[in-house]
Amino acid sequence: MTHLPAPAPEALAVSRQLSQKIADEIAARDGWIPFSRFMELALYAPGLGYYAAGSRKFGEAGDFVTAPEMSPFFAACLARQLAELLPQTDGVIYEFGAGTGRLAADLIAELKALGVAVKGYKIVDLSPELIERQRDTLADHLDLVEWLAELPDAIDGVVIGNELLDAMPCELIHWSDAGPLRRGVTVEHGAFAFADREIDDARLAELARRYDPRLPGYVSEISLANRGFVRDLAARLSRGAILLIDYGYGEREYYLPERRMGTLIGHYRHHTVHDPFYLPGLMDLTCHVDFTAIAETGLEAGLDLIGYLNQAQFLVNCGLTGLLAERLDAADTVPYARAVSAVQKLVSPTEMGEFFKVIGFGRGVAIDWLGFADGDRCHTL
Template sequence: MTTLPAPAPEALAVSTTLAQKIADEIAAAGGWIPFSHYMECALYAPGLGYYAAGSRKFGEAGDFVTAPELSPFFAACLARQLAELLPQTNGVIYEFGAGTGRLAADLLAELKALGVTPTAYRIVDLSPDLIERQRETLAEHLSKVEWLTELPAEIDGVVIGNEVLDAMPCELVHWTGTGALQRGVVVENGAFAFDDRPITDKRLAELAERYDPRLPGYVSEISLANRGFVRELAARLARGAIVLIDYGFSEREYYLPERRMGTLIGHYRHHTVHDPFYLPGLMDLTSHVDFTAVAETGIEAGLDLIGYLNQAQFLVNCGLSELLTRLDVTDTVPYAKAVSAVQKLMSPAEMGELFKVIAFGRGVSIDWLGFIDGDRCHTL
């Protein structure tokens, strides 16, 4: 059994405080809360949740590494797609969940090199800690960058979200073979535990019936939050584009018989943790994205579904091969490091296949550089 790194005393104190807060909320709710409520508290409770407190999350010293942190070529490719779209709008970029600000900084630099300067770069983020880090990373670009704490009433521009959908609270459903139950959280003997109850939410019940794998003991996720997010973006998008990049599957892959325990996992110091109750507030919780649900929601909301493909193909379509010629092959160590990072972005065994790109448009061209080849919309 892998021994996980021990948290610092001050970090453990934060986790203990958050655990008590969640326990108090469970008691106030009558002894049971949906798992989505637990996940929301663990990730976003003000001053205590994983994304709302001061723990280091990204990079080698954190809990996971994202594509923008791995290689500037990720942003360079995405910039080529944005350069095609921004002139068709009022030129504003909206980024949700900007992490350290690395993607924003690299995009702004690459777009400037391409001769396409955004009129503004607006970051929507709820984490005071991450916003502070973003300000540091974006010090050279502050004249262009604004921070928002909520969605603007109307969007005319390009919306991007890298690894945003996976961090939204999900519902857990247990299919028993004779029906579906909603998995929630209780306190037993001073510790958090799962407890199943009948589903009372009409929409969740409908989806549970649709996805029923007819396998007793099957547990998986249904994200009402992902659907709500896409629906809200669509309602506010007057003109422009939405580009979402995340790990996940189509519906038919998501609910395969062999995936009978779902996709919910925790990330802690580059370790995968299967106990969602481990050190609340110090561990990231995430579930894979059902891209069929995302696509259907966008289409139902009146958006044009532009394309859906894996990250590797998107990067190739956006000119990764040409961009790699920038590397200095004579500078051996940096060259090897850069190539290794790109391999992680592209490899089917790493991020190339598991990560997908899905895009929607309204009032802009439906022919996009990033989806010129390898589109998989037919698999959704």
């Protein structure tokens, strides 16, 4: 892919080392691994995977820009939702996959300004490089912040996951003339290649039959990891709320006939890459979220499904319009234009506003939440 920026020699060396590690595992497992395992290694292999090595991921010099990095108004709105929920809990915020720590820092500051007590801010992240950046960003709040290596046994507070679910390894399914097959990865002529096998996982086979698009040659994703994460969260949530923000669709939209090649995509230096085998360890791999699966899993686990809507409506419900009027001075033309441009990306239906969705679950807290007051779409799931 000659149009893409060339990696630095040291980065390329890491990618080649990871590629060899993956190839060795494929050879040790009868020449084939499920795509979910390839994605897991590409993203999280210790010291080599995209989120486990030192490559820069966020911002202009990275591979993508997230909403908290784009505009402080994202955190300002989210803080107003948390201000409603935290007093109903033990007052602890849990953030999974905290990126650079920008959202955490902004939320702590906003909640303090709102007079809301934050007992603690616990971050669960798998990336050593990002944890170091989080420590720098949160230098003024280290008395509140704690880093955890895994899910706590019990959660009494508010859980946040922004662009978390899309980075969990997904299964690829190929619906062929012979029925659904599990797509995996092999090595052919020294390069990674797709190869299909029978589905040997009972739950995955059941889901593949349920989603059958009846279009031979159709390929899409099923995320067992997303379901497992929500199930684990629910098992640990004694009281509180879960807010998950990500790009995706409900089931009926996810498996539309025209989406016959699925949603799996790579992000490299602000370029979209359709080859998932490009520079393992240097490229982010993601797939869209099936929010019907998330909702069903939460309900099956005994959580209250509070709401589901697009990001734009959630931010508006949380007071975005008033915050803009309060904090921006139109006479200060350059900062004003920059701030408005960033907010437009958060709410525009052609950008993040419709593309991103917000889903909320609760247990032992009130079910009327500010962020879902208008425009709820649970009926579409």
